[in-house]
Amino acid sequence: MGLITTKASKKREEELAQIAEKSKKGKLGFGDLIIPIASGTLFIILSFAVFVPMVKSAFEYLDEIKVTKEKIEQLEKVNKEVAKLDEDQLNEDVVTARKVIPKKLLVSDLVSYLNELATSLELSISELSSGDALNAVSGPIGYSGAYDNVIKFLDDAQNVSPYMLRLQNVEISAVQTEVGEVWNISLDISGYYIAEEDEEPSIYAPFKSYMEYEDIIQVFKDKAKSLD
């Protein structure tokens, strides 16, 4: 009987302990908040340490992809345009263009050409000097001769010359001599050249085919012919 009482009281104690524990469990303790607080904190830390930089870099990648795609489009266009150019024709046209506007125009070349032109038109030289300026050879020149030849000299120098010439401050004047009326012409003349750079062109530079200017290429060809 005594054994039963001890057993019962033990059981009762256990039950009471259970009840106490249960009532404790029913209450909201710090332990219950650990997971939400920890996950919230982790989320905030991850957001600042990982997510934000990752999202930022992902958007940077997207921007880079956009730029890369634009470059691809541009290069594809360039590739297509360049492929259209016939290499032999291109080389021939480069030679022609360089004849008209050379890499370097020597003063002697320009003077020689002008003298040849004047001699062919029976003009006599009255003034000739020229020097090297920025991308041009220029100087004052003067000739004298018949009116028609003076006008032809002007026209040839401007339109027929193999070089790219510019005439400025043209003055013609008539002088009565023993032989008759002689016309003097004085002007400033500039012959252009283009100093070429050695560095390779950028493939990303805007590309325009020279074939779009066929009329000017024809002018270059006509001018270059007079040099041959």
Next chain:
Amino acid sequence: MNNTENTQQNIDTVNKNKQPVNQSVQGSPTPQQGKPTLAEPLGNQVEEGVNLIPSLTKEEKVHVKKKNTLNIGSLLSIIVLSTIALGIVGFNITSKMQLNSSKSNLSRIEKSVNTQIDKIESNNIILTRIDLYQTVKKNSFSHKEIIEFLNEVSGKVSGISYRSILISEDLTFELSGNSPDLEQISRLWYLFGINESIENINLESVAKNENGATFSFEGKLKFDSFKSQ
């Protein structure tokens, strides 16, 4: 919520079991006997167990409910956190892969274009010359045409001859010459004045001498009338 229900169920079960146990131990229960006190030996009742668990109070129920909500919330927040993390990492990796793919495409095309760099260079050589030609041509005019034009106008007036013609870069011109009389000079002046190719004209000087008269004009020509073709 489940805990509450379980507790209540246990209480009910114990209560149900209570009566038959009392009956078996004490024979037929009498109304006088009532509920056994804690001091009384319970016999079989002890082995079956007595319901000592009190039903949950309102406050406890609220606590349990809160706890459960928190547990579910925690679980959900972890799931959401993992999903966001996976999403962001996935997005990042996908973007990077796309970028790498685009870059390799670009590099392939760059190589292809670089093989034709000589052609591009030659094209540029021609283009720079075309540009220069256009620049020089843009502001250039035909001196020959201007001189012929001035001679044409003077041809309309008898006895006019030019001594000199100066044409400047800005299309201003100076011309001097001889005339048999002042009347012809005034006619020439009039013709210059009404000509559409001349922007303005001034008679700078005029003089009468034994042989006739001399004159000098200054004026400006219109660019459109003489620009190079």
